[in-house]
Amino acid sequence: MKVLLMGSGGQGGPCASILAHDKDVEKIIIGDINLEMAQKVKQKINSDKIEIRKVNAGSIDEVAKAAEGVDVLIDLVTPLYYYNVLQGALKAKVNYVNTAYDKFMWDNKMELGKRPKLYSEFQASGISAILGCGMSSGYTNVLIRYYADKLDTLKSVKVRLAKKDTSIGKYGDAVTAWNPGWDPRQALLDFVLPSTVFRNGEYELITEPFSEIEEWKFPEPIGLTPVSLHAHEEPYSVPLSFESKGIEYCDFKYYVNMQIAPLISLGLASQEEIDVKGQKVKPLDVVLSLVPKPGDGFLNENPADFKHQDETKHTHIMLEVAGEKQGKHKVYTVFIPTMNNPRQKMYELFGTSLINVALPAVTGAKMLAKGGQPTGVIFPHDLDPNEFLGTMSESGYEHKFIEL
Secondary structure, eight states, X not given: OEEEEEOOSTTHHHHHHHHHTOTTOOEEEEEESOHHHHHHHHHHHOOTTEEEEEOOTTOHHHHHHHHTTOSEEEEOSOGGGHHHHHXXXXXXXXXXXESOOOGGGXXXXXXXXXXXXXXXXXHHTTOEEEOSOBTTTBHHHHHHHHHHTTOSEEEEEEEEEEEEEGXXXXXXXXXXXXXXXXXXXXXXXXXXXXXXXXXXXEEEEEOSTTOSOEEEEOOTTTOEEEEEEOOOSHHHHHHHHSGGGTOOEEEXXXXXXXXXXXXXXXXXTOOSOEEETTEEEOHHHHHHTTSOOTTHHHHTOOGGGHHHHHHHEEEEEEEEEEEEETTEEEEEEEEEOOTTXXXXXXXXXXSOXXXXXXXXXXXXXXXXXXXXXXXXXXXXXXXXXXXXXXXXXXXXXXXXXXXX
16 A cells, blocks of 8 residues: 655654554655654654655645555645645545544535535545544544444434543643644634534534533543533534434534633634734734644654553543434443553554554555545545454554443
């Protein structure tokens, strides 16, 4: 398999490492406008499979040129450019995978039965574009499909995600700097962008940040945690694919981040310029200038820290998939513990422990390269979930989702 990997940052670095350790991958082209970062990633991985090319993600033609002759393009640049990269893949007639997208794929107006942009064009070319094939969305969608297939009708899907660092103590969030570990701009904007909820068979747009707060019981050590509506992909895509199964409700709620909430309340996530002592500045730019660069996590990864991180850094995802089975109401509650724990084992398998987002993306890419998948612009839950989970397992990854 030959891959064009667009982006060498927070997720691009781990993805390149996973690909380099995969026996089915023979060539990896890292395309990035930042050649210095790409070179650092290549040096760390130290694989002959990798070559670097300067590619501007904002240029459809440059992306298409770089994609010539590859089997699949994995897009891990900032989501600001994903539509350009998607069009570059189409122009080169190459399969495409990304891990993030937004309502722009439907001209910002969600409706049941409405295909995403470029669906017909990809289908006519006999190729596929999988949108949102990371951890969440991505792995979550596959498991939603896995459990939806067990039901005769699907009524409701809820996704809940929470994080906790037990090393900083009970009140550590109040005094510890925020570091999302991926594109900080998009991570911050996701808190303030309107959230989508699918309710009573229709899409709703919720504009107020931290709306519909509730407490959700996660397994320890996270436990009972406030969660609220959050801009995310699952409520876009899941109802589109499960309309025929009668879905009535779908949402995504993220834990109320105590580091971020005060910044948003002060307006520091705003992209509107303000006057500060005669200088025009965007509050968002000020915040982003102080947040660690996303690529640093991969480049600075230290196995000596893994045991401590396993014990203290927790990311929990829960799914609630409800419907009817044989005439009776049935609810599947699924717990996905920290996906990259134990980190040492992940490091031995993939050369990195940062596999949460990148490994599902590679799995989707391998399925497309193999062939036999639906064509057009699709979503992870449009793939056969058993084949997806099996392909992921072939890498050595052991699934840990638990039905509660």
